[in-house]
Amino acid sequence: MxxxxxxxxxxxxxxxxxxxxxxxxxxxxxxxxxxxxxxxxxxxxxxxxxxxxxxxxxxxxxxxxxxxxxxxxxxxxxxxxxxxxxxxxxxxxxxxxxxxxxxxxxxxxxxAFPDQLTVSPEALVAGRDQEVACTAHNVSPAGPDVLSMSLLLGGQELEGVQTLDRDMTDEPQEGEDLLFHVTERWLLPPLGTPMPPILHCQVTMSLPGLELSHRLPIPVLQGPPPIMTPLEPLIITPPESPITTSPETPEQISIHSPRSPDPKPANSSTRPCHPEIHQVSAPGTLELLCEAACGPGVAVSWTQAPGGLAAYKTREAGAQAWLTSGSVLWAECHPEGWFQCRLDPGGQMANLYLVPEICSLSSSAALWTGSLVLGLLLLVFLIYRLWKRCRPSRR
Structure with a gap:
């Protein structure tokens, strides 16, 4: 036109x-x-x-x-x-x-194509099917013919990846400019053995006479995290500054949550705050608290939990948000995985990975079952001895 x-x-x-x-x-x-x-x-x-x-x-x-x-x-x-x-x-x-x-x-x-990428989850676990999402923040244009996203292993696209969906949301700026957040989600196949130490999310913008790319590393945990006793989770808190890489410096690998892009100018003296996850439950149950020690006007909310948030009870009050299991068996029988909460405004994330003890009977139930089996064996033995003593002898 x-x-x-x-x-x-x-x-x-x-x-x-x-x-x-x-x-x-x-x-x-x-x-x-x-x-x-x-x-x-x-x-x-x-x-x-x-x-x-x-x-x-x-x-x-x-x-x-x-x-x-x-x-x-x-x-x-x-x-x-x-x-x-x-x-x-x-x-x-x-x-x-x-x-x-x-x-x-x-x-x-x-x-607009700043080096502002985030991934969820921040680390992958080898040996299982799992979903991963990568988001490019504050980009324009954002059409699929201009902006492409992929998962890389050793510089090549990871084989067997299934693209689930692509989502684009706009972010109005001052004046007439309009920037976008673009998220693509994939279903990964089980990562083979030996497991790769790291994958990359790569986002590429292709324009006439120009092609630009940004990458963000995604660490791969070498096998499931160690089995933890109840109420002893791994708590992951965001770093003080975003992960950056450049050709001149070695690539940094971290399972911390990358800081989401700060809408304020880079020279702003305001230090961004981050949410943290704490465990406040009693033995046998699960209760987590996500809180942000920031000034007024911020709020935290739960965004992810193993099995879906619908399986838990949540309560949010400004800079604090609680999540409870609603079941005393949670510590022994539940799907392992990531818990995640988000700070708004800002979008900073806090993450926690939990692996429960192997689902088993409680100690009291096990003791009762053992006592019952022992009693039955003793009863059979007594009946056998009485039968031998009381039967008529042969002449």
Whole structure:
């Protein structure tokens, strides 16, 4: 649509005629140019008339903010400063030599692709089918033809992965910009032996003349976590800063929850707070408390539990949220897995992995059953002795 309007633009001015006698050059020469949000870019348009006459050159905008333009004899320079998403659109350079007119069209693409990835769960357990989700935050554009997501093992896509769904939510920003959070979920096959130490979630943005990728490591626990006695879970708390990787430094591996993107500027002096999970239950039952020691205006909520949140009782009160099992048998008979709670606003996560003792009879039930079996054996023995003593002897 924009290119069609751009072609008609000089006609509206009454300028377009069959061109000859000069060449209109634009730098950069590509018809589509991608610029990141916040960056600046310069576009230069030049025309030299074949007959030596002075050429007139001018940048024009089409249904968009043009930018800063400085024109002179034979050239025109367009600056796009601190590009915003709303600055995307078509620019047209129009040049003329006497009665002959020329034009070049440039389509400006503005994108947002920060290195802000999160995964859930933060660590995988080898030897079982499991779901994993990866989210790219604050991106634009976000269509599947531009943004692709995959799971990598050793630099190659992991085989046997089943894509479950893809979800995209928008996040309005100041002005007219609109950013998106894109989440893709997969069902993983059981990871083989020897188990890989780490997988990666990779998100790639493909634009004309540009391809960018970000990766986030997902550690793989080498076998299930050790069996723990009731009320002795592994508590995972978020680190003070997000995990970052670069070609110059070794990759960091952590099973901590990566900090969700902070909507505030990077130079903000406000230190983000994080939720924490504590166990407050008595022996034989489960009760967990998620709390955030932050200022007013924050709230925490439970987002994940083994077997689904519907199997538990939850109660939320601002910066505190409780989760109880509702059953005294929880500590001995329950599905193992991750408990997770979330802080809002901010989206920081706290996680806890629990593995119960092997489901078995309680000690009192086991003692009663053993006593019953012993009593039956003793009764059979007494009946046998009485039968031998009382039966008539053969002569």
């Amino acid at each position: 924009e290119q069609g309007l751009a072609l008609l633009f000089p006609l509206f001015l009454g300028l377009l005629q069959p061109g000859r006698g000069g060449r209109l050059d634009v730098e950069p020469p590509e018809p589509e140019v991608a610029v990141a949000v916040g960056e600046s870019r310069q576009f230069t348009c030049r025309l030299a008339c074949a007959d030596g006459r002075a050429a007139s050159v001018q940048w024009r905008g089409l249904d968009t903010t043009l930018g800063s333009v400085q024109s002179g004899v034979g050239s025109s320079v367009l600056w796009v400063h601190n590009a915003s998403l709303s600055a995307a659109g078509t620019r047209v350079c129009v040049g003329s030599c006497g009665t002959f007119t020329y034009q070049r069209i440039v389509r400006l693409l503005v994108f």
